[in-house]
Amino acid sequence: MGIKLQGNKIYLPKLGWMRFYNSRPIPDGFTIKACTVRERQNGWYISIRIEDKSIPEYSTKLRSDNPKVIGCDLGITKLVHLSDGHQIENPKFATTKKAKRTLKIRQRRISRKVKGSKNRKKAAIRVGRFHQKIGNKRQAHQWKTANKIVSRNVDVIALENLNISGMMRRCKVKTNEKTGRFLKNGQSRKKGLNRSISDAGWGELILKIEYLAVKQGKITMKINPKHSSQECRNCGHIDKSNRDGEKFICVECGYHEHADIGAAKTIRDRALKIVRGDSAKLGASHLNAQKTSPRSKSKRGEFGNLSNQDIKVAKS
Numbered sequence: 328m329g330i331k332l333q334g335n336k337i338y339l340p341k342l343g344w345m346r347f348y349n350s351r352p353i354p355d356g357f358t359i360k361a362c363t364v365r366e367r368q369n370g371w372y373i374s375i376r377i378e379d380k381s382i383p384e385y386s387t388k389l390r391s392d393n394p395k396v397i398g399c400d401l402g403i404t405k406l407v408h409l410s411d412g413h414q415i416e417n418p419k420f421a422t423t424k425k426a427k428r429t430l431k432i433r434q435r436r437i438s439r440k441v442k443g444s445k446n447r448k449k450a451a452i453r454v455g456r457f458h459q460k461i462g463n464k465r466q467a468h469q470w471k472t473a474n475k476i477v478s479r480n481v482d483v484i485a486l487e488n489l490n491i492s493g494m495m496r497r498c499k500v501k502t503n504e505k506t507g508r509f510l511k512n513g514q515s516r517k518k519g520l521n522r523s524i525s526d527a528g529w530g531e532l533i534l535k536i537e538y539l540a541v542k543q544g545k546i547t548m549k550i551n552p553k554h555s556s557q558e559c560r561n562c563g564h565i566d567k568s569n570r571d572g573e574k575f576i577c578v579e580c581g582y583h584e585h586a587d588i589g590a591a592k593t594i595r596d597r598a599l600k601i602v603r604g605d606s607a608k609l610g611a612s613h614l615n616a617q618k619t620s621p622r623s624k625s626k627r628g629e630f631g632n633l634s635n636q637d638i639k640v641a642k643s
């Protein structure tokens with residue numbers, strides 16, 4: 328039947344009683360709703376969802392008429408640029424020189440071992456553990472970053488509405504029409520960028536910001552970032568050549584500032600426009616405005632490496 332807990336033992340439907348490490352107690356008044364069992368590189372993990380109906384739901388309504396808004400621009404050289412001029416580092420856990428080297432060596436050690444042998448398995452476990460370590464570090468840094476942003480003295484957090492899978496799409500295949508041979512299409516260069524994008528983990532970071540914001544009664548808004556880093560904040564001129572690396576210099580009026588912080592300010596201003604336009608409707612509309620694919624919805628409940636490793640969700 329349902330899931331039961333007793334000290335360091337847990338009862339799972341169809342599996343029965345088993346020992347586990349009870350990392351934190353369930354507070355009084357909560358009932359167990361569901362639990363997720365998943366296998367990671369160094370063992371099995373279980374997370375338990377609990378509910379207390381006497382606790383009121385978080386409100387998502389804007390409390391003041393003149394809300395303070397902060398804009399966030401996500402990047403790779405720095406993970407986040409905020410519209411108040413602050414920047415948050417991107418530690419690049421999987422794409423530093425050291426990490427790439429370690430991965431390469433450990434991967435090579437697998438391929439040098441006899442197929443199907445015990446030693447090959449052991450080597451594979453070592454690679455897995457390294458990947459897990461990187462993942463854990465990234466998660467920890469994302470929580471810290473999200474906390475830093477959300478705990479600022481603001482009411483609304485404006486985020487970019489990024490199409491991450493679109494950004495990571497492969498380059499189109501180019502072929503020579505006469506011979507049918509493949510030509511260089513820039514994919515090998517793009518590969519490095521794609522790895523950096525996935526290493527930064529923007530999507531997971533956005534989820535964490537949204538999660539913490541709801542808890543603190545703050546609102547998150549997804550803003551269309553189109554041209555946010557090319558548009559001049561002084562005269563509105565949009566030009567690719569306005570931007571030169573980290574510097575932004577308008578070719579029309581000569582206005583200049585830090586490019587990414589400028590982009591964050593543009594995102595903030597776009598959010599302000601929406602907030603001032605219909606602050607009454609915002610509470611309801613921001614929830615609908617978040618486009619969530621079914622995949623990201625399943626990720627919403629728990630953070631971590633949920634995916635195909637997510638083997639069983641039991642409901643009580």
Ligand SMILES: [Zn+2]
Binds near residue numbers: 580582
């Ligand atoms: Zn300008």
